[in-house]
Amino acid sequence: MNRVKEKPSVVIRNWLKKNWVGYIFVCPAVLGFLIFTLWPMLASFVYSFFDYDMILPMQNFGLQNYIRAFTIDWDKFSKSLSVTFLYTVTAVPLDLVVSFALALLLNKSVKGIKVFRVLYYLPCIMPSIASGLLWRNFFDIEYGLANSMLAALGLPAGTFFTSSKTAMVTLLFTSLFGMGGSMILWIAQLKSIPTELYEAASIDGASVFRRLFQITIPLVTPMIFYKLVLGIIGALQAYSGAFIILQGGPGPDESLMFWGLRIYYSAFGQDIPNMGYASALAWMLFLVIGLLTVVIFKTNKWTFYGEDAQ
Amino acid sequence: MKRIIALIAAGVMAAVLLCAAGCNRGSAQQDIDVNLPTTYEADITFGVMDDPREVEVANYYISAFNKVYPKIHITVERMTTNIASLYATNTLQDVVHTGSVTSLARRGVFQSLSPYMEASGFDTSLYYDSMIKIGQYNGEQYMLPRDYNKIAVVYNTDLFDAAKVAYPEDDWTWDEFVQTCADLKAGLTAAGYTDVYAVDAMMVWEPVYYAVGVGFGGEWFDTDGTALFENLEDGLTELQQLYQKGYAVNPITKTQNIFLFGKAAMWILSRPSVYNCASMPDLNFDFAAFPELPTATTGAGCTGYAINNRSSDKNAAWAFIEFIMSEDGMEAFSQTGAAVPSMISLAEDPEATWTEYPDPFLNHQAFVLYPGRDFVPPYADYYDDAYSTDINNTLLNLLDNVIQLKYGGPDDDYATLEELITGKAAEINRIQEG
Incomplete structure (x- = not known):
């Protein structure tokens, strides 16, 4: 049967008439994305090719900001790269393993387990400013509680955030206290594993470790994948924890000068913003995150989405 | 359809009004x-x-x-x-x-x-x-x-009394300041105050380290922004020794104002910080002028x-x-x-209203004596302000390495203090090449 071809204006009118309520509802989110995310992104992309201080007009179009990071600024930029990647390759696995182990422990049907879950989750509801100040005072090498505790145990005093050799380890230690959020996700995933599988394995005489490696871990691979992707993205963008604890400083010998902190310093850390260079650094970070995310997705053959998953 | 057009029109009007509201300072x-x-x-x-x-x-x-x-x-x-x-x-x-x-x-x-x-x-x-x-x-x-604002010294009279050390006079020299630190350290230790420093010397504060560098005959930057870092060894060594001899707290690693909590007998400050001292109910203090350096410079701004x-x-x-x-x-x-x-x-009026805060009987003249010594660090005007954060971080890194003797060791980048200073000057000049 031949259909009568309608005018485009009529098609659009009918389409809008049918879906207008939906468009009204998504309008705030779409407008928010366009105005507060896409537009600044595009603007920063343009800035990255100019010398731009936000006051005088943009000038000197070219790749100078990108080149600068690998030439004149290489000493400092490479330091930020190494700090950021070191943090990523340690913080992401640490978070995965420790929060998973914590979730396994707190997934038991033991009386009072909910109290422990709440206790482990509590640090997550503390504002980052408050916890940053708390850690700063805790690790004060002169008068902080950490060294008082070590002294009480007869151990030598720690240098914590005051030495380039210990600053990163100390920061990683503080990050452990934010694992309650990850733990909740793991527990939700663990609860979704059918108990029949464990019962069958037990009848077959499978040990605890065998059940862990043959049942639990394969069935939580979607969560591992999810946390891996978000963890890497978050770790590469990290800087706020160190920023608060060190009161905006980069740490001894710039040992905590994250890539994100360098962007912040270039853009807002001085009287005159160097917005062109900051934008170039931000776009390079975006590119690295994008590439790593693509690599993770492309190599994702190990995630188990169920027998019927396509 | 009319309703949609009305909604869109209302949205556009709201956006125009918002933009107009933001443009009222033309x-x-x-x-x-x-x-x-x-x-x-x-x-x-x-x-x-x-x-x-x-x-x-x-x-x-x-x-x-x-x-x-x-x-x-x-x-x-x-x-x-x-x-x-x-x-x-x-x-x-x-x-x-x-x-x-x-x-x-x-x-x-x-x-x-x-x-x-x-x-x-x-x-x-x-x-x-x-x-x-x-x-x-x-x-x-x-x-x-x-x-x-010029830097001066505030001192805790109770701690001076406990250490049996005489209060500083406005006309004291840097050597006398260092000697006071030594006396305080000995006296406070003897009195049982083992965790109290002689001074929080604010060694990584520009009015202090720039002034001390120049006060001992050094020079930091040329007027075109080039980092010279000439003859800074003496001044920086003086700051280093304050820390190495245990007189001063490490300025980079401290996380709180230790003077206010009775953990330092002296503190180098400018007038606005008097408010912080006055807000501590059990702190008894007075002021002295900043000690005279060999070439008589006191950081001001x-x-x-x-x-x-x-x-x-x-x-x-x-x-x-x-x-x-x-x-x-x-x-x-x-x-x-x-x-x-x-x-x-x-x-300069000793009876001006500002001298009544927090107590008219304190030595407020410490903040205005010797205007001829005023040294306003002009360097931020010289170097490229687009890289001021990197330059400041490099300066802090230099001070950190000097104060903590991070040179001359097998793992250190520089063999001597002179090499360290020259190396950091070169680093700052490289930053500005862009």
Whole structure:
């Protein structure tokens, strides 16, 4: 049967008439994305090719900001790269393993387990400013509680955030206290594993470790994948924890000068913003995150989405 | 369909109104008038640093100013980001409290005050010349100083008594200061105060390390911004020894103001920090002038007020700044006790109102003695302000390495102090090559 071809204006009118309520509802989110995310992104992309201080007009179009990071600024930029990647390759696995182990422990049907879950989750509801100040005072090498505790145990005093050799380890230690959020996700995933599988394995005489490696871990691979992707993205963008604890400083010998902190310093850390260079650094970070995310997705053959998953 | 069009139209109107609301601070041409009638009506904004005490100071000014100009309404706003960003987003206030001038004046953010000063016969000789100069760029005045800040020493009288050490005198030298530190360390240890330092010397604070470097014959930057770092070994070694001998707390690793909590017998400070001392109920203290260095330099600086170049009513803004700089305005500022007024007659008057805070019997003259020694570090005007953070971080890194003796060891990048200093100078010069 031949259909009568309608005018485009009529098609659009009918389409809008049918879906207008939906468009009204998504309008705030779409407008928010366009105005507060896409537009600044595009603007920063343009800035990255100019010398731009936000006051005088943009000038000197070219790749100078990108080149600068690998030439004149290489000493400092490479330091930020190494700090950021070191943090990523340690913080992401640490978070995965420790929060998973914590979730396994707190997934038991033991009386009072909910109290422990709440206790482990509590640090997550503390504002980052408050916890940053708390850690700063805790690790004060002169008068902080950490060294008082070590002294009480007869151990030598720690240098914590005051030495380039210990600053990163100390920061990683503080990050452990934010694992309650990850733990909740793991527990939700663990609860979704059918108990029949464990019962069958037990009848077959499978040990605890065998059940862990043959049942639990394969069935939580979607969560591992999810946390891996978000963890890497978050770790590469990290800087706020160190920023608060060190009161905006980069740490001894710039040992905590994250890539994100360098962007912040270039853009807002001085009287005159160097917005062109900051934008170039931000776009390079975006590119690295994008590439790593693509690599993770492309190599994702190990995630188990169920027998019927396509 | 009509409903959708109405909704879209309403949205567009709202967006236009929002944009229009954000554009109310556009530049306007206005003839200079420095003799506004007292009935003049205006609404201007006053940007102060993000500190509740600054709001308090602003309200003192406004209250006094409105007695003369009751119809100039001034709204105080705390500046929560840097001036450049506020200017770029058209949200910079008409009158701005600032500590930096050159980089912003160079970019046209501030209105030159020189024509207003000329028209009104403003007398700069009433103020400290070193402070007036801070507000100048390219021969024009862009900021007028409201305060006169030089570093001095505050000391805890209880700890001095416990250590049985004599209180410092204003005419003490650097060597006597170091000797006092040694006496305090010995005396405090003997008295059982084993976790108390002799001094929080603020060694990574610009007015201290720049002044000490120059005071011992060194030079930091050339006028074209080139890092020279010549003859700095003596000055930096003096700072190093304060830490290495256990007199001073490590300035980089400390996480709190240890003087306020009775963990240091002395603290190098400027006048605004007296507020912090006065807020500690059990702290007994007094002041002494900063010790005399071999070439007699004492770090000094100021903050002051400028006019946004895009202000729509610069005449009203000038009237406010002129009032702030008048004797009445300076007296209003003096009453806050927040800092030393930049007007010489008030600053050097031993009975001026500012000397009553927090206690008139303290040695407030420590903050104004020896103006000939004032050293205002000019370096931020010399080097490329687009890289000031990197330069400052490199300077901090230099000081950290010097103070903690991070050279000469098998894992260190530099074999000697001289090499370290030269290496950091080269690093700063490389930063500026871009």
